[in-house]
Amino acid sequence: MLAENLVGQIMGSFCKTLSILKSNNSNEDSQIPVVDVFPCRKDDRTSPEDSTGSCKKSSSKERRGYNKKRYFNRKILAKSIKETSTLVDDGHVWRKYGQKQILDAPYPRHYYKCTNKFDQGCEAIKQVQRIQANPPQFRTIYQGHHTCKTYPTVSQMLLDSSNRL
DNA sequence: TGGATTTGACCGAT
């Protein structure tokens, strides 16, 4: 019950944020259009025949992976920014793929992708960054939209429907 | 043993 209330509050403000984004289209600090910079090449960069082909586990921390591989899918996507006091499940399953210490920020930023990226090509991305220690507060930046078939959780659907009334 | 996370290197933009 308590958790559901909390989730309800969070989801409510999340829905508000979304509606603001929908109505405004250009939100508070991102006038970033939805542009595909590199519309092709999603997973094509795994070409094992780089240079020698025998460079797996050659030396400990030398050139992990990359050789002539480039970013192909660097996209600029519509953002929606959300701040919460807790890290809450938003109905999707995320896989962490990076963490970075940001200069301005005292806390590192965490990068997540939808776990269905590989199955279903879902392009949703989120970044989570702690912006305050106590009370704990996190900023979550959502980019892209879910094209996967992982539907929101029951509690989220309930909240969504109650938010409409 | 396989999937998820960690973490340092790499890349493009500025």
Added chain:
DNA sequence: ATCGGTCAAATCCA
């Protein structure tokens, strides 16, 4: 040159 973002080998864990 620096910085934010991403990749992928190494590692962790159920």
